[in-house]
Amino acid sequence: IAGITQAPTSQILAAGRRMTLRCTQDMRHNAMYWYRQDLGLGLRLIHYSNTAGTTGKGEVPDGYSVSRANTDDFPLTLASAVPSQTSVYFCASSDTGDGATEAFFGQGTRLTVV
Amino acid sequence: AQSVTQLGSHVSVSEGALVLLRCNYSSSVPPYLFWYVQYPNQGLQLLLKYTSAATLVKGINGFEAEFKKSETSFHLTKPSAHMSDAAEYFCAVRSYNQGGKLIFGQGTELSVKP
Numbered sequence: 001i002a003g004i005t006q007a008p009t010s011q012i013l014a015a016g017r018r019m020t021l022r023c024t025q026d027m028r029h030n031a032m033y034w035y036r037q038d039l040g041l042g043l044r045l046i047h048y049s050n051t052a053g054t055t056g057k058g059e060v061p062d063g064y065s066v067s068r069a070n071t072d073d074f075p076l077t078l079a080s081a082v083p084s085q086t087s088v089y090f091c092a093s094s095d096t097g098d099g100a101t102e103a104f105f106g107q108g109t110r111l112t113v114v
Numbered sequence: 115a116q117s118v119t120q121l122g123s124h125v126s127v128s129e130g131a132l133v134l135l136r137c138n139y140s141s142s143v144p145p146y147l148f149w150y151v152q153y154p155n156q157g158l159q160l161l162l163k164y165t166s167a168a169t170l171v172k173g174i175n176g177f178e179a180e181f182k183k184s185e186t187s188f189h190l191t192k193p194s195a196h197m198s199d200a201a202e203y204f205c206a207v208r209s210y211n212q213g214g215k216l217i218f219g220q221g222t223e224l225s226v227k228p
Contacts, residue, residue, distance in 0.1 A: 031213045040123070042204065042220040043158075048213035056212060090157060096214035099146050100165035103216050105157040
């Protein structure tokens, strides 16, 4: 089934450790996004990529980095995790050639930093 | 800048009753608007979207929404609630920058009582 795959589905991570959340899409969408979801705050954009080879900062980029080496993959890295990064992380993709096209979401990664 | 506001973080209805979830948007340009649903421990799934083709938009699972420019609203309705409708609902507007990201409201949790 076409869509977005995120890994891992959940993780408990010690503070100070490095972690990469993986995201792969098979819809050949040009744009990809990473959001974090926190209770009462909805979804907030961390980083985005318009197309392979380009990335940009969203609303809450501090402590996170991304890369977009190809169309399909958009990994999110926490260089040195802190407890405030405990959250549910969603990867999404969209074909932004048509603004009416919706974004498609993965199932999320639940990250707990202790 | 574009934004959306969802009125009411929690709505409770009885099974068979009308569901009304409120969303107001702010946009200086004609907006693309979306409603997503999130079931527990799952990703976001598109319910419906407004793309300017018609002001009354019908979505999946019997939901519909009406775009009212004069009220800057895009409220979600369903004539008769079902127990399976219990979930978190997010209204979103597409941004014209940052990779065409979706800007989300804080979400409304819908509870359905038997």
